[in-house]
Amino acid sequence: MNAEDVILRPLEERDFEQFVQLQQEALQQAPEAFGSDYESYQALSLLDKEQQFEMLLHYPYNYLLGVFTPEGRLIGMAGFMCEHTKPKVRHKGRIWGMYITPQYRGRGLGERLLRQLLLSAKEDAGCEQVLLSVATTNQAAYGLYLKLGFLRYGTEYRALKLGDTYVDEHLMMRLL
Template identity: 40%
Template sequence: MDIRRLGPEDAEAFSAVRLEALQKDPDAFGATYEDEKKRTLPEWKERLSLATPGESGYFGAFSDGEIVGTIGFFRHKGTKARHKAAIVAMYVRESHRGSGLAAGLMNAALDYLRGLGDIDQVQLAVVTTNPAAIRFYEKMGFSVYGMEKRALRAGEKYFDEALMYLLFE
């Protein structure tokens, strides 16, 4: 299994996995399939641009040259919040769940963020209807610090999110 930072050359494969994630697990993400499928290839390439290292990006896990999992991150803006980053859009294809791939992706992202040297807190939000994800994040060292009621809405259905954080010591 190869895990690496994604670049613009990965845009087509990344978009396919992202759209798959939004179709298979629509309640787990803030974005919708309908919105994301409207993006053009240049927009996907821009999203994966490495022009601003340390500000945002995605890692991909590859099996036989195919992306089978992704994780994103972004650094908070503003002088007083730049010590924090957020993990977003984590997804592992069903065929690779339970293989340790999710931990590999999370460790790659955390190692990268830790390596920047000035980030000391990583946050994420996870829908409370996904207890397996919450348990996974807890195993990775994250702790719940709050709950956002009605964080997401799909039609008439609301989803609460557990807010989690990890401090780098």
């Protein structure tokens, strides 16, 4: 399956179960890529998970863009948020939680997902620029962001702490 075969659409309430599965997988598989951690997410009640999820269903300002196979399986996602009610910061959006399940990597899906997110941020949310952060050791994601025109404007040392290990993050931005 190639990038042109997948379906991209914002997640909806009916995607809750698939979202939880993929979120848990992502937190286990790529812990340095996310601010949240697997154990805390696992410890949440079903109701808390549902409430958290529902707060992310406000397209185009605060949502998750999903990558689905033609059969409807969720295989990737990325989050977007923009504080559109605040005049001083609503020109900026933030991208977070970008993830493609390992089996489907290296086929252009991440790139297609990110391109669609950038388009929606500009056209639908009215954003002028987007920000993100990425672990300095994450060659794949950093390469993707550079390819799509993101610039590094700084590095936050010790941005995350996983056990006893600190993770530095590059801070990146792109004008839309």
